[in-house]
Amino acid sequence: ARFLRTRALTVALVGASMLLLAFRGTGRGTLGFSLEAPDIGQGDALLLRVPGGEATLVDTGPSPWAARRLVRVLSRRGVREPLHVVLTHPHSDHAGGWATLARLWPVADLTLPDTARPLKIWAPVVPGRVEEARRVLRGEDWWRGGAHFQVRWPPGPFELPDANMISQVLRVSWRDRELWLMGDAMAIQERDLLDLGDPGPLRAHRLLKAGHHGSASASDQAWIEALAPELVIFTVGRKNPFEFPSSRTLETLGRTPHFSTGPSRGLRVVAVPGGWRVETGAGATQIVPLRP
DSSP: HHHHHHHHHHHHHHHHHHHHHHOOOOSOOOSSSSEEOOSSSSOOOOOEEEESOOOEOOBBBHHHHHHHHHHHHHHHHHSSEEEEEEEOOOOOHHHHTHHHHHHOOOEEEEEOOOSSSSSHHTTTTTTTTTTTTEOOOOOOOOEETTEEEEEEEESSSSOSSSSSGOOOEEEEEEETEEEEOOOOHHHHHHHHHHHHTOOOOOOOOOEEEGGGGTTTTTHHHHHHHOOOEEEEEEOTTTTOOOOOOHHHHHHTTTSSSSEEEHTTSSEEEETTTTEEEEEETTOEEEEEEEEO
């Protein structure tokens, strides 16, 4: 009898494990519009969930360790579908987790900013995937669920001395909310965006993922004033050697609510009626109210 019970338990555990593998996780699917920046060290990885749409991952973190951590987040959040992956630019703190992530989780498609010599720039980062990747420029857009993704930078296939200068900037609009995901764009690109007519009239409640981790080289005063974000996120490592976000950037933001991933042990922001619900990996929750 003991043998039969042990065998039955073993069969049940194996069956449960196979189901978890088949469905890639135990969590529930998304119930709201959310942006999550897991605690993956000094680097960028943003998980965007849209009701009725498949998951999008903007950047993959700095390392294989970061990619494995992302896979655990995907499972916990109930992501079961192949990922739509966007890489903003070919720096290791944004794309260093790509190879491991692509091995551990199926990828539906890969989107890159177009450049003058894409094979030279991107092949070391995403070997074998450059020609099949979607390469985009300003003005290109797509829908996922009820969210509208719009590429705002770069405007042309440039080859510039600093890859941050070609970092893809995305505007994601959903109902009365607008996300500005700046990658590592710097102040010179922000001023170029202003010259091109961005961010446009203030018709939505805006969240800003600050460019270049909140360094003093980004978040230009004129850009912040024009964008008027209600909430700002910095993707930084705990006790990072660069001391991001910089005191100059924080001074520019003034009283605008802001949160950093490292000290918060990761962040998840959910659009809720009347505000943004900010959840930290440390277990705290705060509502940032919408401006009238």
